[in-house]
Amino acid sequence: MSAPHVLYVAWGFPPCRGGGVYRALATANRFAALGWRVTVLTADRESFVRYTGADASLEDRVDDRITVVRVPFTWPIHEADLHRWSRFRMASPRTWVKLRSRRDQLPFPEVGYGPWRRPLEAAAERVHAADPVDLVVATANPHVAFSVADRLFRRHRVPYVLDYRDAWLLDVFSGDRLHSPRSRAAAWERRLVAAATEVWFVNDPIRQWHAELYRDHAMKMHTVPNGYDPELAPAVHEREPAGSRPLVFGYLGTVSPRVPLAEFAAGWRRAREQSTIVAESTARFYGYLGYYAAIRADLLAIIEQASDDGMVYEGPVAKGDIGNVYDTFDVQLLILGAGRYVTSGKIFEYLATGLPVVSVHDPMNAASDVLRGHPLWFPVDDLEPDSIAKALVAAAEAAQTADRETRHLARAFGARFRRDLQVDPRIEALRARLDPTAQDVRS
C-alpha cells in the first residue's frame, strides 16, 4: 500500500489563533511526518482575521507536505458591519437572531456552524474524487467537522476518527448534560460513535463519561492528551536559583471569562502582604483576554485595578515568540476554570520549562491529575485568598532556592508530555489497521 491519504477536518487551523489550533496543527504535522499524505479541510483565512484573531506565524509551522483546502465560512450572527445588515435585521435584531439561530441548525444541530456543513461536505467529496481518502480524522468543536466523516463513511465507506478536544453533550465546566438524549445532537453523536473506528478524548474524565454513555463502544475510545510541541518548546536551559532578585510570575494563554482572575488578584494581594519576595515581584499576563480578537474590558479592568500591586497585562504573543516569554518567568501561573473535566493546552508547555507551577484552580480539575508528582508544583486547596497566597509564597521560595537537580527532575517529569509521544501511538495503530503489512515509516 502506498502512503495512505488522511483527510483532516478542523474548523480552526492556522492562522486561527484559538486554543484548539495547536492540537490540530500538531496532529496534521505528525500524520505527515509519519508518512501519510495529508489534506486539511478548514475555514478560509478571512474568517479567522475577522472573528477569532489570526497568528500568521502559525502558518509557517504547517508541514510543507500538507495540502490545505480552505472552505468559505460566514458567521452572520457575529457580523458587525452594518452595511451588511438587512432592513429586517436592523428593525428587529432580536427576532432576526432567533430566526437565524434556528435556520443555522437546520443543516446541522450547531448554532453558527450548521450552514457550513454543505460546502464542507462538497469540498470533502471533491478531495475524495481527486485522490481517494483512506481515513478521515475530524476534530471538534465545532462538531460540524464530524459531518464530513459521516458523509464519506456513508457514501464511500471511508473509516473515520472523531477527535474531541472538548465534548458535545457534556458541559466540561459544570459536568451537566448540554443536550437531552432525544435531541438531534445526541442522535448525531450516537450514530457517529457507533460507526467510528476510534474516538479520541483529551483526558480520562471526559473519556470515562463517554464510555459510560456508549458502553458498547468504550473499547474504541482512547485518551490522546495534549502535549507540548518540541519545536515550540519554551527555553529549557539550565536555571540557577533565582536568589533575592524580584521574581516574575507569568501566565501565558487565553484568559477566558471562566478563569478565576478576580480570585487570583485577591490572593496575589494577600501574598504581597505576607511575603516580601512576592511584594517585590510582578504577575505578568500574556495572551488574549477573552475568546475573540477584541479585549474583554471586564477582564482587563481586573488586571488594571491590581496594577499598583504588580499585576500587568502584556498582550498577545505570537506562537513563535512564546519561548522568549517563558524565558522571563520565574514562576508559572496555571489559572483555570473549575470542572473535573477541564485540562488546558498550556499546562504541557508549563511542564516543559521545569519552572515552578502555581495551580490556581479547583483541586478536582483534571489538570491536577497531569501535575501530580511534579517536584515544583504548588496547588491551592481552594480559591480563597489565603490558599492562593500560601501557594504563591511557597512557589516564590522554591524559585529562589530550587537547585539544578530539582529543576532537572521537573523537566524530566515534563518530557513525558511531548506532543508526538501522545499522538504517534494512535497514528501508528491506525496505519497498522489500514494496512497490517505496513512498516513504521517515521521520517
Place this chain on the structure above:
Amino acid sequence: MKVLLISTGRLPASYFVRARAELGHPETIVDVLAWAPPGEPVGELVQRYLLLGPGEMPQSQPDQQGPPGRQAGQPPTSTTAQRSWNLGRVRAGLRHRLRPVFRARRTRALRRLLRRGPSRKFWRRVRTNQAASQLAREADLLVVLDAGSIRTGWHLARRHAGKPALFGLSAAAQFARSDHPAASR
C-alpha cells in the same frame, strides 16, 4: 481617527475611558451622538456630545440622593393632598396597576410592542438635525453601542455608503487595529 459613538443608553464616564483604551490610538477623537445624557460629566474624554433625547447634560457631580421623598424605580405615591392629574402621574399609576399583566409571560410580545424604546424617535431627530449630520459626515468610523441605536446607525451607514459602520465597541477596537486606511488617519 475620528470615531462617532451612537448610543441611547446613559453611559458613565468610565465607559468612555474604556472606549478610548480599546480604540487604541491616544490621538483618537471621540464624538458622541446620544439619546440620553451621560451619567457623569465626560470632560476631555469626548470632543462633542450631541444630546438629542430628554434630559440635560450633567454640569457637576450628579446628585446621589435623587429627588426627595422618592426612591428610584418606585412609582409616585398617591395621597389626597398631593393628588394631581398631570399626564406623567396618570401614566405611572396605570403602569403600576397593570404591572401583573405586563409581567405575565403570555403578554411578553404585547409588552415589547408597547414599550418600544427610543429607536425610532432617535432616528427621526437625527435625520433632521444639522449638527448630527455634520458629526456623521466628519467621522471616519460610526460605532453603534446598543440595540436602541441600531436604526440610527444603519440609516447613517446607508447615507454614508463608503464609511465603515460597526455594531459594538469590540468590532470597533478590532477595526482600529486593522490596516484599513480609515484606521490610520
